[in-house]
Amino acid sequence: IETGQREVVGNFPGMTFSPRFSPDGQKVIMSLQQGGNANIYTMDLRSRNTTRLTSSSSIDTAPSYAPDGSQIVFESDRGGRQQLYVMAAGGGEAKRISFGNGSYSTPVWSPRGDLIAFTKQSGGQFSIGVMRPDGSGERILTTGFHNEGPTWAPNGRVLMFFRQNAGASGPQLYSIDVTGRNEQRVPTPEF
Secondary structure (H helix, E strand, O other): OOOOOOOOOOOOOOEEEEEEEOOOOOEEEEEEEEOOEEEEEEEEOOOOOEEEOOOOOOEEEEEEEOOOOOEEEEEEOOOOOOEEEEEEOOOOOOEEOOOOOOEEEEEEEOOOOOOEEEEEEEOOEEEEEEEOOOOOOOEEEEEEOOEEEEEEOOOOOEEEEEEOOOOOOOOEEEEEEOOOOOEEEEOOOOO
16 A cells, blocks of 8 residues: 555466455455355465365355454355355354345454344345344344445444445445444445
8 A cells, every 4th residue: 555556466267256354464365266166265475375265066255354363254155045154264164144034145244343244135125234243133234226245444333335226327335334223325426
């Protein structure tokens, strides 16, 4: 950021998506697609060594670290449709945490560690919601034609996401607090 220079940190065969930094900034966690499935990998930014964390015939993607770096949350269709799973940051058994109707995606762990935000698609609507890391306490904060891509403010109490209304020519940014009562459009010069 200080120099404004770009640096290629990895060049992988297949498709690479959903990269995120580890809390200590020493690793990048991402999804790499090779063949028909995608798995979660980490890459050490100093050595450039990669470590595969999941090995399934499903699509595992959108990983996000817990703020203490001990666990990750990710989405997977290993149960037949997109659901959220939590596992140790070094790999191992993944535990499913989402059980509501619909598909869950784009999970993001709160900076406070107390909540995981997500997108939920059900009944032709897209919702932004939160749940505890064990899957309990699911709450939908806002629902619309197309809401997606939550991200946390550093205080862990406000989310930003994009919304595209039916018939609109492009998405706009919105913020909402964890109570779901204070939703505001964030003015931007373009869609």
